[in-house]
Amino acid sequence: MPAPSKLPPFDPADPLGIDDLLSPEDLAIRDAVRSWAADRVLPHIAEWYERGELPGIRELAKELGSLGALGMSLEGYGCAGASAVQYGLACLELEAADSGLRSLVSVQGSLAMYAIHRFGSEEQKQRWLPGMAAGEIIGCFGLTEPDHGSDPASMRTHAKREGGDWVLSGRKMWITNGSVAQVAVVWAQTDEGIRGFVVPTDAPGFSAPEIKHKWSLRASVTSELVLDEVRLPEEAVLPEGTGLRGPLSCLSHARYGIVWGAMGAARSSFESAVAYSKTREQFDRPIGGFQLTQAKLADMAVELHKGILLAHHLGRRMDAGRLRPEQVSFGKLNNVREAIEICRTSRTILGANGISLEYPVMRHATNLESVLTYEGTVEMHQLVLGKALTGLDAFR
Numbered sequence: 001m002p003a004p005s006k007l008p009p010f011d012p013a014d015p016l017g018i019d020d021l022l023s024p025e026d027l028a029i030r031d032a033v034r035s036w037a038a039d040r041v042l043p044h045i046a047e048w049y050e051r052g053e054l055p056g057i058r059e060l061a062k063e064l065g066s067l068g069a070l071g072m073s074l075e076g077y078g079c080a081g082a083s084a085v086q087y088g089l090a091c092l093e094l095e096a097a098d099s100g101l102r103s104l105v106s107v108q109g110s111l112a113m114y115a116i117h118r119f120g121s122e123e124q125k126q127r128w129l130p131g132m133a134a135g136e137i138i139g140c141f142g143l144t145e146p147d148h149g150s151d152p153a154s155m156r157t158h159a160k161r162e163g164g165d166w167v168l169s170g171r172k173m174w175i176t177n178g179s180v181a182q183v184a185v186v187w188a189q190t191d192e193g194i195r196g197f198v199v200p201t202d203a204p205g206f207s208a209p210e211i212k213h214k215w216s217l218r219a220s221v222t223s224e225l226v227l228d229e230v231r232l233p234e235e236a237v238l239p240e241g242t243g244l245r246g247p248l249s250c251l252s253h254a255r256y257g258i259v260w261g262a263m264g265a266a267r268s269s270f271e272s273a274v275a276y277s278k279t280r281e282q283f284d285r286p287i288g289g290f291q292l293t294q295a296k297l298a299d300m301a302v303e304l305h306k307g308i309l310l311a312h313h314l315g316r317r318m319d320a321g322r323l324r325p326e327q328v329s330f331g332k333l334n335n336v337r338e339a340i341e342i343c344r345t346s347r348t349i350l351g352a353n354g355i356s357l358e359y360p361v362m363r364h365a366t367n368l369e370s371v372l373t374y375e376g377t378v379e380m381h382q383l384v385l386g387k388a389l390t391g392l393d394a395f396r
């Protein structure tokens with residue numbers, strides 16, 4: 001090993017030198033998203049969070065479209081055709097601002113657009129994807145129901161054929177972007193198994209009341225979808241992706257973005273804790289000079305950068321077409337769980353200030369409570385891995 005003086009300097013922001021794995025194009029995309037978030041989101045996010053709103057969501061969506069962040073890793077139809085690693089870097093930077101922003105982008109790109117791109121007809125793709133990539137059309141993805149979350153196979157929303165039409169009835173719950181969406185991808189039981197439907201939200205019988213009183217993801221629109229005999233033409237059904245395979249493959253794509261995103265929330269909290277520990281003095285010394293604080297900082301840095309490295313590894317596998325759903329579960333389980341721990345530990349370093357919205361830490365921590373649950377709870381990912389490790393299915 002060369003003498004330390006001959007080595008590149010230690011970078012506290014990148015202690016493992018992970019940036020060496022990134023191309024100049026990767027770095028340019030990351031920097032563009034980071035500076036957009038610093039300019040457009042960070043100055044306002046605490047206020048939006050306190051108000052429980054994401055004002056200007058349509059404008060923000062268009063700006064995210066101009067950045068190429070919507071349907072970022074999809075090919076054609078106005079999408080950026082970026083690599084999985086580049087998409088992941090964008091998710092990390094957006095979630096470093098707020099999980100609500102990353103949720104908007106994940107649902108739009110990895111759920112609604114991905115479903116149409118992967119399972120839709122050419123006509124559906126032409127009709128919806130360019131406007132969605134530009135952020136002019138906002139989409140949502142309705143899988144969860146009031147009585148069926150982790151077990152979507154038991155969903156009750158159903159569609160039946162009537163003449164040449166489909167008639168769709170049921171309720172979906174906790175749907176991100178629901179009340180602002182112009183298009184909803186809705187999954188329903190049919191005589192042919194579970195099928196996906198592309199539903200224009202101005203269709204008669206469709207409504208999307210917003211869910212209020214959330215204490216997590218407050219700067220994100222979450223809604224119920226009510227489908228009261230919504231009549232749709234034959235062309236509204238996604239021709240491919242029959243059965244649970246359809247929605248599950250969309251979820252796998254979105255979960256991959258979360259593997260990266262969660263590390264963004266963790267990074268923001270960790271940076272807050274480091275900065276605070278260097279200026280806050282107790283017992284006549286900066287608290288960062290106490291061994292117990294340094295142990296917390298060191299342990300957080302280890303988990304943060306291990307998590308980023310893991311996200312990177314999964315991204316490279318996805319780019320090589322070798323990423324398995326079990327590996328996505330591995331990443332989501334680890335990174336969201338560790339991100340919450342980093343936020344909680346950061347909060348302790350900030351003491352009472354840690355609970356204030358003047359710092360991002362508590363906002364990230366409460367956001368991550370949703371992230372821990374959506375796109376498969378901790379327990380669901382443990383069961384996925386448990387089954388893969390033992391060959392024994394413990395879901396029921």
Ligand SMILES: Cc1cc2nc3c(=O)[nH]c(=O)nc-3n(C[C@H](O)[C@H](O)[C@H](O)COP(=O)(O)OP(=O)(O)OC[C@H]3O[C@@H](n4cnc5c(N)ncnc54)[C@H](O)[C@@H]3O)c2cc1C
Pocket residue numbers: 107141142143144146147148149150151173174175176177216217222370373374375376377378379380394395396
């Ligand atoms: C802010 C937010 C946004 C969301 N956005 C969307 C969206 O855009 N689209 C969408 O379709 N959904 C969305 N969801 C819903 C989310 O995906 C579900 O909440 C999630 O799948 C869990 O379902 P549930 O809440 O019904 O919990 P449940 O499935 O009722 O689970 C409750 C608890 O029981 C555990 N559990 C269940 N089954 C088992 C088992 N077999 N073994 C052990 N433990 C078990 C779970 O792990 C969990 O801890 C969102 C949720 C939130 C909070």
